Amino acid sequence: MFDFLPFGRNKTTDPLSSLKALTNWINNELPMGDMYTAHEKITQCIVELNNKTDPFSKDRLQMLMQLDEQGVELQESLCQQYLQNPRMSRVIESRLWNSIHAYYWETTRGYHAFIMDYVGNPSGSKIKSLLPKITARAINYFGMTFKWNYFRYEQLEPKMWKRLHNLYHFAEYEEFDHEPIKLYDVTGKSATCTDLYVQALMLNNLNTGSLFPKQIDMVSMWLEEWSSSMTLKKVYDPAQHVFCVDLSTDRGGKRIRKMQNNDMQRYWGTHDLVCRIERVKTKLLKGDAPARLGLGEACRLPGCLEFLDDLMRHWAPTVTRVNRLHARTTVVKMIEVVHEVEDIFGQVRVDNELALLSKKPTDTDIDKGALSYDEMVDVRLYGFVTKRTQAKLGAAGSPLDQQQVAHHERWVMENESEGGYGATLNVMGNDWIRLDKLVGLKPERSGQWQIGVVRRLSKPAAGQLYVGIEVLVKLPIVVTLHAKQLYSTGYAVDGVDAADMLLPIAGVYVPKDDENHFPNSLVVDPSEYAPDRVLELAAGKKRYMIRLTDVLEKGDDWLRVAFVIVVKAKTS
Template sequence: MLDFLPFGRKKTPPSSDPLGSLKAATSWLHELPMGDTFAAHEKIVTLLNEFSEKAEPPSKARLQVLMHLDEGAQELQHTLTQQYLRNPRMSRQIESRLWNAVFSFHWQIARGYHMFVMSYVGNPNSSDIRHDIPLITARAIRHFAQQAKCRYFRYETIGAKLWKHVHNLYRLSEYEEFERKPLLIYPKCPGHTTCAEEYLQLLSLDVLNTNSLFPKQIEMVDLWLDSWAAALKLERDYDPQRHVFCVNLGEDKGPRRVRKPPAADSMFRCWGSDALMERVKQTKDALQHGETPAKLGLGEDCRLPTCLEFIDRITQQWSPSGEERVRRKQERIAKVKLIDVVKDFLEICVQVKQDNEALSPKQEEEEQKVKISYEEMLDVRLYGFVTQRTQAKLNQAKQPQPTQQAQQVAHHERWLMENESSSGFGATVDAVHDDWVRLGKLVGLKPERSHNWVVGVIRRLSLLESGQRNVGIEVLAKAPVTVMLKATKPRHSGYTVDGIDAVDIVLPVSALYLPPNAEDKSGVSLIMDSVEYAPGRHFELSARSRSYSIALGRVIEKGDDWLRASFEILQKK
């Protein structure tokens, strides 16, 4: 009789399983520790793994849970990606944690969507998710593409399995005839996309994967392709007048530039880049006429004028004209030898300085000859004979003396050089031991049997399956000179102790002088610590007992903690 009273019946507790329903997943997302981005993101990845491992048949309700988790994690994923990109000099341990967190999310989400797509392909007629297939196919392609982008960040190769998955997803969109259907891929994502655009965005980014772009540059191009990819169109029939690239949907490989007409094959898809080039040209013209990068949708990392130079660089890779493409300036010659490498800027300056100070054997012999001859002549004039002391000096001078370079041992590493050209070297290094190796890193190099150190920059990186890295190094100067720079106008801090500003105490700093280079048409320049640079700043430059008053010019190139700048000689002292 009293069953209708609250205490007369036992309440059924709500499901505590966040994968049990859309409502439970929503409540679970609201309870995440949003103050700790990494911890919250880690919980989502763990839950996604449980979702895929759960032995339950795909259903509409389960798909809703997966899509909701995907949408709810977008902001966290974006935050972690930005943390990764904005800390290029982080330790290997932190880099690995951030990279794995970002990559694992894309892998788990793509895995989940791919499971539903395969379930639909196996039984399309009785599937209750037929209406959602275009959207989850586009999302799956995007998450596979994001996995590829993460591998580009580390200069790794894209696996055959990923290419097969992406090709098959695009083939499905063609077969079901929704490859060009406009989709709002995420509720908070502005603009519409299509499966074809998502696929072409990955293909276009892979064309730029020359192992010479910084992760931040890769991310920037990926952002631009969100809108630029709409100008591209995949076609089945090859047209030599329009098509530049092609991809084989039946292979486990990425796109390639068409150099000869592909064989008649229903699996080939080709596309041209004329429309893309026109879109890029319009963007570049707008920038040159004063439009802001933000208004053009280029992102906050697009800073002029370097952004214009970068746009020219990627345009060359996409260009349909073979003459305008970036080609290797000099032919590489296979040559195996050991090469000493110095990574610290000050250590590079020390080694170059020792080369500058070392006299050639002929110069040293002439100097000693003149010096001893003068002392012998002085003895004869004073005493009428050469003294034993002078003879001892003569004997000592004939004995080989250890040079300063031999006395000071550089803290260097030794690499195996595999090839060289007139402008650089190719080498193989251990990826774990040499984790400091990054694009844009300045290094000092001394190949075996070479008499002096040269200065180079790491331009290309690629990770091998063996765990080693291929490194491409461009030599900036074969005969650099270490110079000392002393600021003529010190920076004032505004704080004094007993009337003395501590910043007024100006200490000289080391820099590297680079002579003019005919190949890149650059004049004289200096490589220096980036914190010392300011446009137009005056220094007193000292080298080889000479002194000049100089003013710094434009920045030619910038690395992680160094930059190369032009300068003007104001006065010779």
Template sequence: MFGFFSFKRKPTDPLTDVQSATRWMETLPLGNLYAANEGLVKALREYNQHQQAPSKDRIAALFTLDEGAQDILRALLGQYLLNPRMSRAVESRLWNAVFAYYQEILHAYHALVMDYVGNPSGSKVKPSLALIVARTVHYIGLGAKWCYFRYERVDPKLWKRLNKLYHLAEYEEIEREPLKLYETHDERSTSIAGRYLRILMLDAINNGTLLPRQLDLVDQWLADFTRELVLEKEFKPERHTFYVDLAEARGARRVRRVEASESKRYWGTFELKSHIDEIRAKLMKGEAPARLGLTEDCKLPACLELLDKVAALWSPTVKRTQRAHERRRVMQQIEVVRGLDMICASVKLNNDQVRLGGAGEGLSYEEMLDMHLYGFVTQRTRTKLAEARQGRRPPLPEYERWVVENESDGGFGALIDVQQDDWIRLGKLLGVKPERQGHWVVAVIRRMVQVSPNQYAVGLQILSQRPVALLLRASHEQPSGYTIDGVDAVDVVLPIPALYLKGERKAGQPDSLILPSAEFANGRHLWFSLHGTTYQIALNQALERGDDWLRVSFRLVTKVPAAGEAVRG
């Protein structure tokens, strides 16, 4: 009877005070990271939309929410980095979920900073100014890193805001004040200057050649490495390596013909280079990477190669590297296939055309073999070649067309569509056929930069101009005795598609094979037939790792000529 008096209570704002924020955080579905993150973003968005004057309680509540969000953000980062081959839809959902939190929390912290700037003496922000500025700088850096994950350019407005924040910290003389960003996590103390340098140094190596996991690993290293760096106002040409102009909307630049000014800040990397050299020497002696501050994620030898790469980019004595091959501006199309099976099928067509005399002039391989053995081409060979030329060719693999803007003897620079080519990744293996070239080459994506919302510029390195497609088979010395229709039915193993790449002895490059990652085992014995000869090989070490492929060296175990092929079965 009193139903007309009933009403729903308005939900309490979780950011009213610390107690409200704590109780609200306990209601988040931590078993569903996406839902928990969406709840955080929604609460922050409402906090920003209310635009209430900062109070001690609301600032403390914001700190509490941000502190509690760290485990969720770390878990989402882990998901992103552990699945480099996720689809564009999955990647976009995960990337946007994390980036949305960065945007809202950055908005909240920056509003507090602006409240202090507008009323320094009366603002409630002043007691926590150093931590607020540090976290604002921190989230600008995280946003920049996630842009690097996608090879996107950082918005110049963010660089402008970052540089102004550091200038404010200098003015308030809080830039070197030691602090911990988050008390509940096992983090070493830092400072606004240290976090600022960490962002600048990560930007200095962002050249489109590092994978997201590598970028994140280097960012972790920088928490320790930046202790070797000091920002200075006075320019010392013999000491300084990099500089940043606080009046500009951009990040770090290497010192080259720099005119000193009051808005520039400089730092050298001589001490950092010495520190990295010491770490490298200890790694070579067998010391564990984690004990040297390189984290548990540092796995040798790939980690050592990454350390050398970033050390060269940060080195104070770096020299501009000369290109191995001159780059030429062109405008042409290339045909592109992906996936080792498709690449092998495309290369095999070229191999068959050359073998059957369908490409180029002169005798085919079979005709040359007859001339060597008998002094003339046999009728059997002529009939076989004629039948092959008249026969139907196998269907061509599906391919894409890319626009090439520049090329060299070692690779191509191409423009591709972002939405259409959602499989594009650094280290992706490709089969490439230029329109002016009649055969397929094997290449790998080495560099990516997003030049517009809809396009990437990619750099392709050619691994081999004349690859050979092979079918590798596992060696079976003893038959099982159990056959079906004459075929051994125990431990049946399908042939493994692979590519043979001829090495260059002068450059110290051995002959190698490209094969699926899952098929590699050091010392594994395999065999293949080529031009009537059977080769048994043993796999050696992995020379390079891609997303689903390996380039490995090998040694020849036996070589059985054509007459003995039947013995091998």
């Protein structure tokens, strides 16, 4: 990515030859009108400075600090550009991510090298007065590097944790761990090494593979304010402490379950933090704006309230372990996958049409997909078949003959439960996989397509991607929706009102889930939703007038919305 050759300069104009030369280069040659290029050149300078074999002098450290101070605002601008454009192309996303990650890592590596040089020869070093600031910056940038790894659900290298622990231990040893430090003049923010270290520990505690980058970034921002509610202690207090970290290991913090005291353990509690979140939530419910409470513009209600509840449950001093709804078993089984919404609906439609050709079922056949199309709709909506439906399709031909073959992928799933599946894939070729992505699933020896949603992602090893999928509905029904006006528009073509000339809308019916308190709902394109919109739902030869109500969940190209039946229309 970076051009590591000099920028067309000779040795006499090398900006890294002296602090004065670097200042001149920043003021006169750095292309500040081009944010990305300026950021790239600063990162390149930091890389070159890190690769120098010169002694770790005070002048060299000041050059690194000046480059960092010049680049920090550019870095923040690129971070915001990345987070505010979740639907950017993979090429742009990769370029931005790599640029941002490279800046954090190379700057961290530079500060860490100076600190380690001081540790090796403290009496011969002249940078002691700068140690608190560069240690705080290094701890902060380790945390930021971790955060951007979480954005891609990547595992952290164990040595990264070890280095971060050593930096915090060094701050303790030098007795500036609780000293407020102004990190950058341009931002004006101050923090202690302990605060920055706790922020990294608490954010890692949430790295479950089920959060979006914007959610991770939002929590990171909140922790900048909330981390002062937590203090690391060397002595364990069972009445206060909830989490611990061992500075001698290569892992992050964990909830205390079995106490094993040693001198390298540090402990902290979360009672004050949870109380603080509870106060914020109370103010939101009273009508205070999220931005006014320091939650940022990305905090949107009501979803933000649910997210705060999740944080409180995760960090609460006392936690009730939630058992899995369904036991997970290890299996090795092939599963067919389609991921375009049109292809998913197409496969489900074929299953539905095949059901039309099946014989009249008994009650025990309902769950086997043997109902006719009309009977399936009645059972799903009302819980029983209301009356004898019209004759089933006869000589219409096999729907398999009419099927348009969609692009299928074959995965080897490694575990399954009543509620979903898990599979480990190669990263290459699967860059379409994202959290909340809608997928069609057909396990081997299964006669029907199911609809699922990607709920969890992680990268357990280089080149691997673990995908956890929740099954949304095992026996989906494709329905056709028609926009309906409750009044005439006054415009007609050949006697047909313009309100009835809209194209039909495809959707999938999802029956109510009493266990999880989900009502009857539809999966549709997000552009088709409007609160209280009235539609005619057509399934087979049945017609229902329905009204859309609450959005239950949504992804990039789909939306699940609840509905109520206004009236059952006349059978066509």
